[in-house]
Amino acid sequence: MKAALVGNPNAGKTSVFNLLTGLNQKVGNYPGITVDKKWGHFNYQGTDVELLDLPGLYSIYPKSQDEEVVFQVLRQKDHRDHPDLVIVVMDATNLERNLFLATQILDLGIPTLLIANMIDLMDKDQVGVNLEKLSELLGGVPLVPFNARTGQDLALLKSALLEVPLEVMPSPHTQEFMNLEEWNTGRQEEAALGEARYKRIRQILSFCQPLPRKRSVRHQKWDQILTHPVWGYLIFLSLLALIFQTIFAWSEVPMNLIDTVFLTLSQWTQATLPNGPLTDLISQGLIPGLGGVMIFIPQIALLFGFIFVLEETGYMARVVFITDRLMRPFGLNGRSIVPLISGVACAIPAVMATRTIDHWKERLITIMVVPLMSCSARLPVYTLLIALVVPDVSWGIFNLKGMVLMALYLVGFVAALFSALLFKWILKTKEKSFLVMELPDYKTPRWSNLGITMLEKCKIFVWEAGKVILAISVILWILASYGPGDQMASAIAKIPVPTESAQQADYQQQVKSVALEHSYIGIAGKWIEPAIKPLGYNWQIGISLITSFVAREVFVGSMATIYSVGETFENDQTLLERMSHQRNGLGKPVYTLASGISLMLFYAFAMQCMSTLAVVRRETKSWKWPLIQLVYMTALAYISALIAFNLLN
Amino acid sequence: MTLDQVSNSSKSYIVRQIKKGPLTTKLIDMGLFPGKEIRLLFKAPFGDPIAIDVQGYTLSLRREEAALISIE
Numbered sequence: 001m002k003a004a005l006v007g008n009p010n011a012g013k014t015s016v017f018n019l020l021t022g023l024n025q026k027v028g029n030y031p032g033i034t035v036d037k038k039w040g041h042f043n044y045q046g047t048d049v050e051l052l053d054l055p056g057l058y059s060i061y062p063k064s065q066d067e068e069v070v071f072q073v074l075r076q077k078d079h080r081d082h083p084d085l086v087i088v089v090m091d092a093t094n095l096e097r098n099l100f101l102a103t104q105i106l107d108l109g110i111p112t113l114l115i116a117n118m119i120d121l122m123d124k125d126q127v128g129v130n131l132e133k134l135s136e137l138l139g140g141v142p143l144v145p146f147n148a149r150t151g152q153d154l155a156l157l158k159s160a161l162l163e164v165p166l167e168v169m170p171s172p173h174t175q176e177f178m179n180l181e182e183w184n185t186g187r188q189e190e191a192a193l194g195e196a197r198y199k200r201i202r203q204i205l206s207f208c209q210p211l212p213r214k215r216s217v218r219h220q221k222w223d224q225i226l227t228h229p230v231w232g233y234l235i236f237l238s239l240l241a242l243i244f245q246t247i248f249a250w251s252e253v254p255m256n257l258i259d260t261v262f263l264t265l266s267q268w269t270q271a272t273l274p275n276g277p278l279t280d281l282i283s284q285g286l287i288p289g290l291g292g293v294m295i296f297i298p299q300i301a302l303l304f305g306f307i308f309v310l311e312e313t314g315y316m317a318r319v320v321f322i323t324d325r326l327m328r329p330f331g332l333n334g335r336s337i338v339p340l341i342s343g344v345a346c347a348i349p350a351v352m353a354t355r356t357i358d359h360w361k362e363r364l365i366t367i368m369v370v371p372l373m374s375c376s377a378r379l380p381v382y383t384l385l386i387a388l389v390v391p392d393v394s395w396g397i398f399n400l401k402g403m404v405l406m407a408l409y410l411v412g413f414v415a416a417l418f419s420a421l422l423f424k425w426i427l428k429t430k431e432k433s434f435l436v437m438e439l440p441d442y443k444t445p446r447w448s449n450l451g452i453t454m455l456e457k458c459k460i461f462v463w464e465a466g467k468v469i470l471a472i473s474v475i476l477w478i479l480a481s482y483g484p485g486d487q488m489a490s491a492i493a494k495i496p497v498p499t500e501s502a503q504q505a506d507y508q509q510q511v512k513s514v515a516l517e518h519s520y521i522g523i524a525g526k527w528i529e530p531a532i533k534p535l536g537y538n539w540q541i542g543i544s545l546i547t548s549f550v551a552r553e554v555f556v557g558s559m560a561t562i563y564s565v566g567e568t569f570e571n572d573q574t575l576l577e578r579m580s581h582q583r584n585g586l587g588k589p590v591y592t593l594a595s596g597i598s599l600m601l602f603y604a605f606a607m608q609c610m611s612t613l614a615v616v617r618r619e620t621k622s623w624k625w626p627l628i629q630l631v632y633m634t635a636l637a638y639i640s641a642l643i644a645f646n647l648l649n
Numbered sequence: 650m651t652l653d654q655v656s657n658s659s660k661s662y663i664v665r666q667i668k669k670g671p672l673t674t675k676l677i678d679m680g681l682f683p684g685k686e687i688r689l690l691f692k693a694p695f696g697d698p699i700a701i702d703v704q705g706y707t708l709s710l711r712r713e714e715a716a717l718i719s720i721e
Contacts, residue, residue: 027664084718094705097680113713191667194677198685229694325695384706432671434714435698439707 007089245417262291331424343373389596536595
């Protein structure tokens, strides 16, 4: 049997879904649009039920992509996801508005089961709705009280589900949905129909709800603090600081672990399998590529864990409420603030977190500018370069090195805001920006849902973006390991093979360095040298810029490989010392304040992360936007690096 | 008067009419139909958006949207 779950946001639909299906969940996409499709299975007394979790919404009149999906699935009998019956989850403490959607579904003429969720809160409010009477007045529709918070009486819910009669009498109002083929016309007619529907609901409720609920204003104290002009922002900023601290602290160990596991696996494969190009491909291309996908999982899981808690408690809606006015001038809205700031950790979960922005243009702008926020992968690059070129000067508690680092973060944020402004001017849309948002009651999060949400986000990333990331990293590996003709082999042959085993390690280092130099990427790095010379870079940096496309922090590793040989090569020199001794053709140092700042600005702005591009493609459903992002960010990086180099040089 | 002009949070108002436009249906869907009793709860810093009590739940909307709602 196929069933579909429908309900208002915050009515507890996801909890019901999780209770029914547990871990038997899948996520995917509706073809061609950016709406996640979630479905699961459960078996009750021999009947297998496939349960589709439709997006939360207030009305099925299609005004957004989410609503469009629900409307199509429910109305078109031949839709491949069309269910045999619909379960409508209602918030029992606010039946009037929840019945608006519920009666629309009933009028569609699909077998329906109504769930009055949060029945415990309804009892607490002493609203005292006569649910039997309500069911009767709605035409004998099965209606079960439920408490998704505790999951009590789940078996009753399941058996009620199987008892829903699959034959329904056509509702006298079914006509409303049959006539309107073109939904973009007749908007005013819709408004009139909505009014009439509410009148009908009020009439029904007047028979079964003796005291209409006066809002008990349960949490106004909290609202006063959390939306306060001073405290509101202070609390939000401190919470963010705490969250990022935790993400960095908690993700470090699992990330190192993933790194080690894949490194070991790679070495093991190399040692076990027979030598040859296939083994190299597996051990050096495929396995590190997989590792490169998995390495993001701790940050994605943690960030979405925190976002889940913020959403579930009801706090996120307050954040949107107090930041909306500030973000609006930049073509963003209150929902953009969390993705934008999450970009400081990693652009990947940040881009995935833009799902909550229902206005397409504002969502797109947020996606486009998020990667300008300095993510954690840029930090190793900044640290290396700052140590290399920024003089160690202090004024009181202010250290120049620290201030440069702070300035880089700031410059990323400012660039994000101004790029947003630019996109606001360029992108045209018919949709009007609006904010009509429920501020849900504060609740303690349902922890059982936390793990499921984190798992779901990681699955989406691994299955949908992971494939592209893996493919690109394998290609990049091939380009970095092979070169045209026998250039690479002959260059390696020129290195004197050491006789003593003590020098074996040095020899291996030199081979690596020469191999990279003569690979396709090495050649490309040299080839772009004329283009990057005005920025103060040489071909060594060119190579590192290209290899950084795997992940920005690879810059440090590439630099280490390239500079493992050189004229001033000495064994015990650190990478930092080697880099500081580099001279250009005129005998001047390569890494000066000017070229260093120029390089740091380049890293701050350039789109050098294929994983982000893969996620942006997934979220926008086309290569168009990631390509635009690649071009505009690289252009911004190039121009600002050029200006900086020429000003400082 | 319209909802965006309200500054008194102790007084209740009745929704009279929603101005015709692209948001009419959305606002009605959210329960702001003529005859509904509403009350201002609080405002965000800078006075925008605002939060109102829609008899049963709290709704936030921008001043721009509040201006579409005539009340009495």
